[in-house]
Amino acid sequence: MNLIACDGQLATDSDGYIRCTGTLHxxxxxxxxxxxxxxxxxxxxxxxxxxxxFATVFIFLVLKRLIR
Structure with missing residues (x-):
């Protein structure tokens, strides 16, 4: 199976199609x-x-709840 890669950026044109601004490989x-x-x-x-x-977010949420 072969895949296509773009060495530039993928952009959408006015018609809604995806275009490669570089070269396809x-x-x-x-x-x-x-x-x-x-x-x-x-x-x-x-x-x-x-x-x-995870621990940082959990502690932040617990402290936020305690302060209120």
């Missing part, structure tokens, strides 16, 4: 499948950041 699915995903280290950092964000 064909990308084979095996090129995408060959790229590396998240490493276990990256996954752990992302998980920690998500937990910190």
């Amino acid at each position: 064909v990308v084979a699915s095996d090129q995408i499948a060959g790229t590396a995903g998240l490493t276990p280290d990256d996954s752990a950092q992302l998980y920690d950041a998500m937990l910190q964000l």
Whole structure:
């Protein structure tokens, strides 16, 4: 399966069609499948950041409710 990639920006013209302001390139699915995903280290950092964000928002909402 091949996919199409745009090296510019995607924009909508006056007719409502999506246009590529750069050049279109064909990308084979095996090129995408060959790229590396998240490493276990990256996954752990992302998980920690998500937990910190959740805790920060939760604490903010609790304090907001207590102040009112």
